[in-house]
Amino acid sequence: MRWFLDMCIILGYIGEGDSSKIITKTISFVNQKKDDKFVLCYYIKDYNLPKWLGRKRIIFREILRQTRDSSYKPYSNEECNQLWEKDKNQVLKLISLADTFSDKTEIIRNFENVYQEIERRIREFIEKNIDELVIPINEIDLELKNSLMTYLNIGNPIRNESDAKTMSSAIQEHNKKELCIITADKKDWTKETFEWAVSISLNLSKKYPSLPEIKYVQNT
Amino acid sequence: MVNRKNAEQIQEEILSHLKEGPKSIKKLSEFTDSTWATINTHLDNLKKENKVREILTINNLRVFIRTDYPVFYGLPLDKEKRNLCLYLLSKIIDSWKEIYSGEIPNKTTVQKIAVEIAKNEPSLNLPVVRFHYGKVLPVSIEPQNASQMLIDYNVSEPKNSKDILKKINHEIKNGNHTNIAWKEKKQQYKKHKDMKIYLLKDGIEYASCNKDNFKADTEKIIYDFFLEIPSTERYSYYLRKYHDFISAFKLIINSNEFEKERKQYVQEIIEVFNSIWQSLTTQFFFEDFGSQADKELEEIQENIEKNTFEMDIFQIDDKITNLLSYKNYLTIKKKELNENEKKIMGILLEGANEE
Numbered sequence: 001m002r003w004f005l006d007m008c009i010i011l012g013y014i015g016e017g018d019s020s021k022i023i024t025k026t027i028s029f030v031n032q033k034k035d036d037k038f039v040l041c042y043y044i045k046d047y048n049l050p051k052w053l054g055r056k057r058i059i060f061r062e063i064l065r066q067t068r069d070s071s072y073k074p075y076s077n078e079e080c081n082q083l084w085e086k087d088k089n090q091v092l093k094l095i096s097l098a099d100t101f102s103d104k105t106e107i108i109r110n111f112e113n114v115y116q117e118i119e120r121r122i123r124e125f126i127e128k129n130i131d132e133l134v135i136p137i138n139e140i141d142l143e144l145k146n147s148l149m150t151y152l153n154i155g156n157p158i159r160n161e162s163d164a165k166t167m168s169s170a171i172q173e174h175n176k177k178e179l180c181i182i183t184a185d186k187k188d189w190t191k192e193t194f195e196w197a198v199s200i201s202l203n204l205s206k207k208y209p210s211l212p213e214i215k216y217v218q219n220t
Numbered sequence: 221m222v223n224r225k226n227a228e229q230i231q232e233e234i235l236s237h238l239k240e241g242p243k244s245i246k247k248l249s250e251f252t253d254s255t256w257a258t259i260n261t262h263l264d265n266l267k268k269e270n271k272v273r274e275i276l277t278i279n280n281l282r283v284f285i286r287t288d289y290p291v292f293y294g295l296p297l298d299k300e301k302r303n304l305c306l307y308l309l310s311k312i313i314d315s316w317k318e319i320y321s322g323e324i325p326n327k328t329t330v331q332k333i334a335v336e337i338a339k340n341e342p343s344l345n346l347p348v349v350r351f352h353y354g355k356v357l358p359v360s361i362e363p364q365n366a367s368q369m370l371i372d373y374n375v376s377e378p379k380n381s382k383d384i385l386k387k388i389n390h391e392i393k394n395g396n397h398t399n400i401a402w403k404e405k406k407q408q409y410k411k412h413k414d415m416k417i418y419l420l421k422d423g424i425e426y427a428s429c430n431k432d433n434f435k436a437d438t439e440k441i442i443y444d445f446f447l448e449i450p451s452t453e454r455y456s457y458y459l460r461k462y463h464d465f466i467s468a469f470k471l472i473i474n475s476n477e478f479e480k481e482r483k484q485y486v487q488e489i490i491e492v493f494n495s496i497w498q499s500l501t502t503q504f505f506f507e508d509f510g511s512q513a514d515k516e517l518e519e520i521q522e523n524i525e526k527n528t529f530e531m532d533i534f535q536i537d538d539k540i541t542n543l544l545s546y547k548n549y550l551t552i553k554k555k556e557l558n559e560n561e562k563k564i565m566g567i568l569l570e571g572a573n574e575e
Contacts, residue, residue, distance in 0.1 A: 008572050008573045008574070008575050011569055011572035011573075011575055012569075012572050012573060014569070015565065015566070015569045015572070016557060016562045016565045016566060016569075022573050045246050048575075050538065052575060056568050057463055057467075059568070060463070061463060064446070064447070064451070064459075065451040065459075068447060068451070069450075069451040072451050075381060077451075077453065077456055078291050078453065078456065079456065079460065086570070086571045086574070089570075090567050090568060090570060093567045093570075094564065094567055096565060097560070097564065098565070099558055101560075104447055105440055105443040105447070108443040108446055108447070108466070109439070109440075109443055110558070110560050110561045110564055112443075112466055112470050113470075113557065114557065114561050114564045114565045114568065115467065115472055116467070116471060116474070116552065116555065117554075117555045117557060117561075117565070118565065118568070118569075119547070119552075120552045120554065120555070123552075133542055136298065152327050158317060183574035184574075185573065
């Protein structure tokens with residue numbers, strides 16, 4: 001089988017002893033790879049993963065601002081515009097953790113150790129498990145991406161376009177050589193999304209006559 | 221009949237007006253009642269004679285200062301304050317020479333004495349700014365030319381001159397000052413409670429000389445320094461870049477390759493740190509210097525600050541990118557995480573299935 005990996009698979013795999021079902025399933029899925037091929041798109045490797053890592057660093061700087069400067073208004077720094085709501089939940093949790101440290105230098109050391117280890121694990125994952133890198137970022141079909149975004153954005157106008165670009169890469173690659181998508185996101189990564197986005201345009205229907213199968217890691 | 225001024229007179233007038241601080245060609249034309257083109261020509265001649273310097277060129281705005289203008293970055297400074305600074309610095313030099321049998325004090329010692337006087341006598345209302353080597357007055361004076369500067373800038377004795385001279389003598393004799401610049405700096409950093417970041421910078425500098433123990437000595441100080449970078453918007457760039465610097469530093473010192481070429485890596489790390497430091501302390505300077513009341517002067521100052529910042533970030537970005545590029549070449553050792561680190565990782569990876 002040729003698997004197209006969504007970013008959540010990599011992030012799920014590199015975690016540390018999390019016992020949640022999705023993580024366990026993700027680790028088990030990767031470890032059972034055997035003769036299967038794992039495919040990753042350049043958009044995830046060169047843009048989305050670095051962007052995710054960047055958000056984690058912003059989270060940490062925000063924790064520093066909030067914990068050492070009582071006059072600082074939380075999230076008022078411009079770079080916080082890049083944070084998602086769930087990132088802010090992480091800030092809250094990490095601040096509670098930071099409060100238990102008497103030596104603030106130790107928080108920085110711990111955070112940097114974690115960050116460096118996450119980077120190392122991602123790099124190791126790609127080196128060891130990824131067999132093919134596909135669809136350079138500048139080859140992502142904008143018409144397809146926009147169509148996917150239109151569908152994804154219904155009822156959610158501020159959504160970022162990263163899912164749409166990853167989905168485009170998967171559909172494009174599938175039409176070159178068959179693949180199956182593996183993800184944990186049941187909400188957006190659906191057959192309906194793909195069908196709607198492609199069938200809406202005659203041009204897209206012609207270009208992409210076949211749509212990839214989607215499997216959810218929770219169900220594997 | 222119109223009595224036209226000759227070239228010498230116009231140039232004298234220009235130099236005289238420039239004693240008050242930076243001026244645009246437009247302003248100098250108004251002051252001297254000459255055309256823009258005339259002033260432009262005379263400024264070009266004065267530039268060739270090394271009597272003036274162009275400090276800013278933006279569209280039609282060209283700003284000049286005298287080459288001997290004593291305020292840092294050629295910034296405009298209220299005449300009364302500037303003259304009081306010049307007077308104080310000059311008299312510190314004179315008094316030092318008198319007390320220490322003609323010995324000429326170095327510029328750092330003179331500045332540190334001045335800062336102590338400014339701190340102990342707030343009524344003097346002297347401007348004090350933080351800069352690369354600690355707190356100073358924003359005015360520079362060469363110890364050899366001090367008296368001449370007072371004449372050139374028409375600095376008269378202030379009303380309380382006797383009182384000031386007394387304070388200078390007291391500070392020189394009782395302030396534990398020496399004519400050794402690094403000792404003076406260190407003394408100030410220790411004495412002023414708001415200068416922890418300067419002490420940490422010294423610590424990093426010291427650790428870099430001790431290259432054999434660089435890793436062990438430096439890591440904590442590098443992190444402590446991070447905690448001292450202010451949180452305000454002005455310093456956002458530095459917080460971000462220093463954070464990147466920490467990441468690169470950690471990567472390098474924890475790599476398998478570090479021990480083999482320790483000296484080169486330490487040198488590169490310190491070079492990047494120093495670039496950040498120079499620029500960060502320039503921001504301290506501009507923050508402490510404050511803003512201008514006059515609109516044109518405000519525009520001049522804002523542009524000087526902007527140009528300085530842009531030149532700095534160009535350099536810093538370039539150096540940090542180079543340092544971070546080691547990620548592609550160095551082998552990072554696997555890290556066993558402690559319990560807190562596992563918790564942090566767990567939190568950071570929460571919701572990863574929605575990414």
